[in-house]
Amino acid sequence: MSLRRLLAVIVKELRQLRRDRLTFAMIVGIPVMQLILFGYAINLDVRGLDAAVVDQAGTAHSREIIDAIGASQVLDLRYRVATPQAAEALLRAGRVSTALVVPADLEARLARDDRPALQLVVDGADQVVQATARQLARFPVAGDAGWTRRINPVEVVNYYNPERRAPINTVPGLIGVILTMTLVMFTAIALVRERENGNLELLIATPLSRWELTLGKVVPFIAIGLVQVTLVLLLGGVLFAVPIRGSLGDLYLAALVFIVANLALGIFLSTLARSQFQAMQLAVFTFLPQILLSGFMFPFAGMPRAARWVAELLPLTHFLRLIRGIMLRGAGLAELWPSLAALGVFTLLMLGLTVSRLRKRLD
Template sequence: MNLRRLAAIVLKELRQLRRDRLTFAMIVGIPVMQLVLFGYAINLDVRGLPSAVLDQANTAHSREVVAEIGASQVLDLRYRLSSEQQLQTLLRRGEISAALVIPADFETRLARPNPERTPLQLVVDGSDQVVQASARQLASYPLPGWQATPSMTVVNFYNPERLAPLNTVPGLIGVILTMTMVLFTAIALVRERERGNMEMLITTPVSPWELTLGKVLPFVGIGLVQVTVVLLVGWQLFSVPVRGSLLALYAASLLFIFASLTLGVFISTLARSQFQAMQMAFFTFLPQILLSGFMFPFAGMPKAAQWLAEVLPLTHFLRLARGIMLRNATLAELWVEVLALSVFTLAMLVIAVSRVRKRLD
């Protein structure tokens, strides 16, 4: 081995990396992003779960209890309800994660302690395991004068057995689509450019919109096949149900597929090689998986991280998938998530097409 020739090759690679600004930015950017996300955004200590209060007793003592539980900061008691129907509607829509229920015979239950009839109920959205864990922690919270008997019963809606797959499988649909749709599209388009096929297409009368959509549409079928596979395997192996409309679930999946594909097209307009396309695709995977609520509690993140998560399409699809599959929610009830995905898709498509137009110029 000739050390001089070896040093020349090493020097040549270092110079090439220095000229490749995108790769150099990824080398520095990915570790920094991981450090910031795990250091600031990822917090397992959940605070401020959106919640409601159904105080059927409406006594001075019950209001004192509400204030006491609100002071724990685990629940953000932003709604005051008057009926159980309102409670179920808010849970189904995903507007609240928990509800504190104080029964009409609250004072009687206090006077006659009975473990089978606790003074309080905490109704939680069982489709989210983080909410379940936080509810169990709050249920053990000792209220003044009640240490001798359990003071709260946790009522687990949508997942009474607390099965982990019911929470994981709907989220995996979004994670798998994110990883495959963005990566496949970005690499496929860059590969066409590297082989010279893209330049040949640009010289034809095909418009930028036709070119972009024509490259995206073939991957839609692949995405729908993946959704079907995950649903069938989840049902066969883990008995994960689809309590809502199957058509609504596929419509939400189709919208998310388009959102992921347009993101892949946008990446392809920035990357100069397939390797760069893979790097940039990975750069978008990390914040989506970490901030969407799939792995870590959304409510435990600081506000800045939550604002960023609201821009990412996976955040909204997870809410749609869990809402439809586990809570029997409709697309009309989850219209905010549908609107967010639609706006993201349209914005990415317009930006990608505009960059294709620049290449035509």
């Protein structure tokens, strides 16, 4: 072993790393991003769950109770509706995750203390919401001597997952995670592989336009994505009895739009990378914030506002709302159209950026 030769190889590798700007950026960027995401954006102490209020009592006492619950900051009482049916529609559309119902005979219930004074309806498909609802099982109520009494008990109604089974929430989310992980990486290396294998020269010599070349790289992977969706749905139903309460056509249409969005992102990344290794690095770099900020692993409501703004730019965030809404709550695309529209805009933006960067030249 020659120390001189060993040092020469080490110096050569360091110089090559310095010239590889993408790898150097990943060395610095991934630790920084993980530190920021886990230290700042990821928060298991859930606050500000979107909630609807149905005040059927309409008394000063009921309004006082509602104000006290809102002051706890656990629920964000964003909607005031007249009937439980209206609150249920908001739950099904995913606009709220909880609904607080104050019955018309509130005063009688408080006086007799023989029935639940309030009803808290929760989206049981989300286990974090379930746990938060259990924390809110006792609310303070103003008595003559101040805040001395508590409403006990509060009836918690668990919609969509009465058995409180974890796969009900996890399996639909895994569809989005699997599609993101595989399709972005597949297409991210598509153009790079053609360049490395010398096939790009043949494509340049053809009369293909930039749009035709871009779409030609995307379309074949659509079938792969749909096969993956079908496989997860079948296994989820057979192994974990995960229901599909909504329309199967709506589910596949939402999956199709999400698949195209991922492929568009992947083909855009392939225009940035110079090697297949760099393409895989970029795919991982985009996958990490999606799985952490989309609401798959950590509660969306527990994130700071800035982190939620970033999450709204990520396709997985919107697909999770779509797939869970259709599969678990039986919602239709007409109710979930904002998320579908967001995926469409993201797809057009990525395809436009790809075409603008794609040149039928080797340099």
